[in-house]
Amino acid sequence: MAASSAVLRSAASHVLGGSRFGGGGGGGASEPIKISCVRSLSSAPNHSSGFGAAISTSSRKSVARSIQPIKATATAAPPSVPKSSSGGKTKVGINGFGRIGRLVLRIATARDDIEVVAVNDPFIDAKYMAYMFKYDSTHGLFKGTIQVVDESTLEINGKRISVTNKRDPAEIPWGNLGAEFVVESSGVFTTTEKASAHLKGGAKKVVISAPSADAPMFVVGVNEKTYQPSMNVVSNASCTTNCLAPLAKVVHEEFGIVEGLMTTVHATTATQKTVDGPSMKDGEEAEGLVRISFLVLLVQQRL
Known part of the structure; x- marks a missing residue:
């Protein structure tokens, strides 16, 4: 600590x-x-x-x-999750399967309005992704089911998730994989310009899971109501x-x-x-x- x-x-x-x-400022008050x-x-x-x-x-x-x-209350009710353009669950892709990426996936498996359809990480293969996801030293054993279908597919609780290993986010085919929203949790692409590379692969919106030097930053319960639909890349600020x-x-x-x-x-x-x-x-x-x-x-x- x-x-x-x-x-x-x-x-x-x-x-x-x-x-x-x-x-x-200057002198102290009397x-x-x-x-x-x-x-x-x-x-x-x-x-x-x-x-x-x-x-x-x-x-x-x-x-x-x-x-x-x-x-006084610190937070209001969380904003509703935008529906997919197809009318079903919100389709999410995760770039970076580290601490934050794995937690996003864990939370998504417990919700009925969000579905993670793809995970990209250039340094972790599907087999090791499954191992790290199932055995979490902080949050314990994953209570659902997970298995490796092949080197590009995981199956969690009966739902298949595509796995890619691209270094350049512009090369990740989010659109073909069905992901409309991307959680940028690699810790590398934290500026608007770098994170916007996900849009080239078919993503519609990108949420950076870290502070950004120039992207709009939002904290739920504080200023999320100032979000504008024209903002395609936003930051969720820091944990602190x-x-x-x-x-x-x-x-x-x-x-x-x-x-x-x-x-x-x-x-x-x-x-x-x-x-x-x-x-x-x-x-x-x-x-x-x-x-x-x-x-x-x-x-x-x-x-």
């Missing part, structure tokens, strides 16, 4: 609906800002003022006033952002966030070294993962 801390002075505006965490955790019935907060009536520059007492707890953004959204809307301190306790990732050695990312990740604490610099930058 690895822990990291970062002062959130400028969160991505497209994740928190255009609002930003602002820094304190009095500390204090936050009230209750809302008075006689004085509702004015959200347009940022903090509203719930925050003052001095402590306030509520004497002989009726007090009502704040009611998906943990933080829903909570930050509620706090920001109810009180207003001027500055925040976030600590993430992060699971070990595939790029970490088991022992000290050279790293393609940064010096900190070159150190062995048995260290209890180190800075996850890349995640901090993407927040």
Whole structure:
């Protein structure tokens, strides 16, 4: 496990609906800002003022006033899954059968509105895909059935899934395989230009399972309502952002966030070294993962 801390002075505006965490700037205030955790019935907060009536520059007492707890939800109901153009289940293809790709497939097998029809990974053959999918060291043994039909076909719970091993996403025949939506979970094609290569093979939409430098980023329950049908390539942001953004959204809307301190306790990732050695990312990740604490610099930058 690895822990990291970062002062959130400028969160991505497209994740928190255009609002930003602002820094304190120059000199400090003469009095500390204090936050009230209750809302008075006689004085509702004015959200347009940022903090509203719930925050003052001095402590306030509520004497002989009726007090009502704040009611807020971090997430709304998940958006409905778009139906396939053929009128049946949403047909999905997965590029990259690592941690995220395998979990997407596991979740899809438990749903009746999504069907994974193809998986592409240039480094894993069908036999090893089946083994890794069935025996998961974190989530346990897959409770359904899985078998290798041939080197290009898996059968999971009686449904066949095509297997390809293309390095170039433009060469994956998503259209011929029946996939309309592609989950880009290889961790390689994270920009709009690179991920758009899937569209050349017949895919209609691409969802990147990582932060993107330029693709629109969405967190369900935070800003998914701003999605436009014209967006063919989008990002689902980072795992850390998906943990933080829903909570930050509620706090920001109810009180207003001027500055925040976030600590993430992060699971070990595939790029970490088991022992000290050279790293393609940064010096900190070159150190062995048995260290209890180190800075996850890349995640901090993407927040």
